[in-house]
Amino acid sequence: MWGVGVLGAGPGVSALHLPTLARLADEFRVVHIADAGSGRAEPLARAAGAAWSTGDTALLADPAVDVVAVCSPPAEHAAHVRAAVRAGKKAIFCEKPLALDADDALDVIEECRAAGVALVVGTNHLYDPAWGRAKHHITAAGGRVHAITVTVCLPPNDRYHRLVAEMQPGAAPARRPPDWSDPRVASAVVRQLVLGLGIHDLPLVRDLAPRIDRVVYAHPVEPIGYAIGALSGDILIQLTAVMVPEGADALWRIAVSTARDLVDIAFRPAFVHDGGAEVRVRQPDGRITEYPSTPEDGYVAEWRALAALLHGVDVLEYAELIADAEYAIEFADAAAEASFEAVSR
Amino acid sequence: MIPVVTDLPAYRVASAELSSSTRVLGGSDPEPVGAVVVVAGMGAWVAEARRAAVAGAAAIVVAQPGGVTRAELDELAAAAVPLVLERARLRTDALGADAVVPAARYRTAEVAAAPKALRPAVRDAIGWLRTLSGGALTLTDVAWTATGVLARLVADRDGRQALLTGSTLVGTAAGSRIRVHSVGDDRLEVTVDEAAGVRIVEAGSAAGTLRMPRVHEASARVALRRAVAAARGETAVTDLADFAHDHALATAIFAGRHG
Numbered sequence: 001m002w003g004v005g006v007l008g009a010g011p012g013v014s015a016l017h018l019p020t021l022a023r024l025a026d027e028f029r030v031v032h033i034a035d036a037g038s039g040r041a042e043p044l045a046r047a048a049g050a051a052w053s054t055g056d057t058a059l060l061a062d063p064a065v066d067v068v069a070v071c072s073p074p075a076e077h078a079a080h081v082r083a084a085v086r087a088g089k090k091a092i093f094c095e096k097p098l099a100l101d102a103d104d105a106l107d108v109i110e111e112c113r114a115a116g117v118a119l120v121v122g123t124n125h126l127y128d129p130a131w132g133r134a135k136h137h138i139t140a141a142g143g144r145v146h147a148i149t150v151t152v153c154l155p156p157n158d159r160y161h162r163l164v165a166e167m168q169p170g171a172a173p174a175r176r177p178p179d180w181s182d183p184r185v186a187s188a189v190v191r192q193l194v195l196g197l198g199i200h201d202l203p204l205v206r207d208l209a210p211r212i213d214r215v216v217y218a219h220p221v222e223p224i225g226y227a228i229g230a231l232s233g234d235i236l237i238q239l240t241a242v243m244v245p246e247g248a249d250a251l252w253r254i255a256v257s258t259a260r261d262l263v264d265i266a267f268r269p270a271f272v273h274d275g276g277a278e279v280r281v282r283q284p285d286g287r288i289t290e291y292p293s294t295p296e297d298g299y300v301a302e303w304r305a306l307a308a309l310l311h312g313v314d315v316l317e318y319a320e321l322i323a324d325a326e327y328a329i330e331f332a333d334a335a336a337e338a339s340f341e342a343v344s345r
Numbered sequence: 346m347i348p349v350v351t352d353l354p355a356y357r358v359a360s361a362e363l364s365s366s367t368r369v370l371g372g373s374d375p376e377p378v379g380a381v382v383v384v385a386g387m388g389a390w391v392a393e394a395r396r397a398a399v400a401g402a403a404a405i406v407v408a409q410p411g412g413v414t415r416a417e418l419d420e421l422a423a424a425a426v427p428l429v430l431e432r433a434r435l436r437t438d439a440l441g442a443d444a445v446v447p448a449a450r451y452r453t454a455e456v457a458a459a460p461k462a463l464r465p466a467v468r469d470a471i472g473w474l475r476t477l478s479g480g481a482l483t484l485t486d487v488a489w490t491a492t493g494v495l496a497r498l499v500a501d502r503d504g505r506q507a508l509l510t511g512s513t514l515v516g517t518a519a520g521s522r523i524r525v526h527s528v529g530d531d532r533l534e535v536t537v538d539e540a541a542g543v544r545i546v547e548a549g550s551a552a553g554t555l556r557m558p559r560v561h562e563a564s565a566r567v568a569l570r571r572a573v574a575a576a577r578g579e580t581a582v583t584d585l586a587d588f589a590h591d592h593a594l595a596t597a598i599f600a601g602r603h604g
Contacts, residue, residue: 143515144492146457146490146492146493146512146513147455147457147493147510147512149453149455149510151453151526151528153450153528153529153532155530155551214488216486216488216495216497217485217486217497219497219506221450221451221506222450223450225450225451227451227497227506227508229486229488229495229497229508230495231488231490231495233490234490234491234492234493235490236488236490236493236494236495236510236512237495238453238495238508238510240451240453240508240528242450242451242528242529244450244529244530245530246530246551247529247530247531247532247550247551248530248531248532248549248550248551248554249549249551249553251528251532251549255455255524257455257457257493257510257512259492259513259514259515260514260515262457262522282522282538282540282541284514284515284516284518284519284520284540285520285540286520286538286539286540286541286542287541288541
C-alpha cells in the first residue's frame with residue numbers, strides 16, 4: 001500500500017484522481033492533499049481521512065507520502081516533479097503536460113532517471129486497453145497507416161464531474177472565449193490547447209506517425225478550439241477540437257485509415273469510469289468488427305502502470321517519456337506558429 | 346405520362362416503378378422530344394446530354410456522372426434544360442424530408458477509396474460538405490502525400506472550417522467510404538460506405554443520438570422522379586450548379602497531386 005500525496009485540489013483531483021484512486025484501494029491510499037491557497041484541499045482531505053496543507057513543502061516532507069501526484073496548473077508541473085524527486089519520493093504521477101518546453105521536459109525526466117524515480121504522465125488514452133488492441137490490429141493487419149484524424153467536441157466538464165464527485169460550488173470556472181482576432185492571443189491559446197487537450201492523443205499519434213514534418217494549417221475554432229492539419233512522411237494528421245457550452249454527449253474519436261482497414265477508437269467522456277474506448281474496424285470488403293469496451297478505463301490503467309513500476313514488475317522507458325514530451329511540444333510550437341500566421345493574414 | 350428514353354436497366358426498372366407518370370419509349374431510335382432522356386455518365390456523356398437537349402428533351406438525367414471539364418459544364422448549363430444528376434453517394438434525401446442541419450462549429454470529411462476512385466469520392470464528400478454548410482465552400486489549403494490528401498475549406502455562408510482527408514485503399518475492388526460530420530453543440534454525421542452497403546445519418550444532441558430512417562427508394566427512381574417533376578415545371582433543380590461547384594473544388598484539390 002503506497003501513500004499518495006496530491007499536489008492540487010481542483011476538479012482534476014476531486015472528480016478524477018480521487019475517484020480513480022478509490023478504485024485502487026489495494027495499491028494506493030491518499031494520505032495528504034495540498035492546495036495553493038484556495039482552501040479546497042481541506043474538505044477533500046477530510047473526506048479521505050488524509051492530511052492537508054497549503055503549498056508543496058509540508059506534503060513533500062510528509063513521510064507518509066511515497067507517491068506524489070502532480071495535479072497543479074501545467075506551468076508548475078516540472079517544478080513540482082523536480083521537488084518531489086529531490087524530496088526523495090519513490091514515484092511520481094504527473095498530469096499532462098509534463099512541461100511546457102522541451103528543455104524543461106528533458107531535464108525533469110533525466111532527473112527522475114538519475115534518481116531512479118518512477119514517473120507516469122497521465123495520458124490516459126495511451127493507457128486505455130482499447131489503444132493496445134487497436135494498435136495490435138493495425139500492426140497485425142499489415143496495412144500502412146495513411147491518415148490519422150482526431151475529432152473532439154466537449155460540453156462543459158461539470159456534466160461529468162457531478163457523476164463522480166459531489167462538487168463544491170464554484171469549483172469549475174466558466175470558459176471565456178479568447179480574442180481570436182489577435183494573432184498573439186490565437187497563437188498562445190492554440191499552443192495551450194494542444195498541450196492541454198490535444199496532448200491526450202499525441203502519444204498515440206506518435207505511436208503511428210513518429211515525426212512531424214510539416215503543419216499544413218492551424219486555425220482557431222470558435223468559441224475555444226483548434227483545427228490542425230499536418231504531415232508525417234506519407235501520413236496525414238488532422239486534429240480538431242472544440243469546447244462548447246452545451247449539447248450532445250462528448251465526442252472523442254481517433255480514426256486511423258490504413259491501406260486496408262479503417263479503425264475507429266471512440267473514447268468515453270473524460271472523468272467518468274464507464275469503461276475503456278470502443279474499437280471498430282471496417283475492412284476492405286465492408287465487414288465491420290466491433291471490439292467490446294473493457295471494464296477498466298485509461299485512468300485506472302495509468303495508475304496500475306505506476307503500481308507495476310513500484311512493484312518492480314515493469315520497467316520505465318524514460319526515452320519514451322522524453323519522446324512523447326518532445327513530440328507534443330514540437331507539435332504545439334508548430335501549430336502556434338502556423339496559427340499566428342493564419343490569423344495575421 | 347412522360348416518355349422516357351433509356352437503355353439503362355436501372356432506369357427501365359425505375360420507369361416501371363413510376364408507371365403512372367412515365368413509360369419507356371421502345372424502338373431503336375426513340376424520339377426524345379418532350380421526353381426525359383437518361384444518359385449514362387461515362388465516356389462522352391456531356392456530348393450525349395447536349396444532343397438530347399438540342400433534340401428537344403424535356404429533362405435529362407445523367408446516371409453517375411464521371412469526369413468532365415469546366416468548359417463542358419458551361420456548355421451544359423447553356424442548354425437550359427432541367428438536368429438531374431444521379432449521384433448515388435450523395436443521397437441528400439437521407440437527411441429526411443424536414444431535415445434541420447444543426448449549426449456547426451466545424452465540419453469534417455474523411456474519404457477512403459481505391460486510388461482511381463478517390464477523386465470522385467472526394468468530389469461527393471465536398472457535395473456533402475456543401476449540403477451541410479448550406480452553400481458553397483472555398484478551398485484554402487491543400488497538401489498531398491503519396492497516399493492521400495489533406496485539405497482545408499471554409500464555408501462561404503457561415504465561415505466555418507471544413508477539414509477533409511482523403512486516403513487510398515489498396516485494391517481496385519475496395520469500396521469507398523465517405524464520412525462527413527457537422528460538429529457542434531448538436532451534431533450530424535453522414536456515413537456512406539459502398540463496401541458495407543450502408544448509408545447512415547445520425548443526429549446527436551443532449552437528448553441522445555437519433556438515427557434517420559434508411560431511405561429505401563432506388564437511386565435511379567429518385568433521379569427519374571425528380572426529372573419528371575422538373576420537366577413538368579413543378580420544381581427547379583440545381584444539380585448542375587452543385588456538381589460544378591463540387592467538381593471545381595475536387596479539381597483544385599487534385600491539381601496538387603504528384604504522380
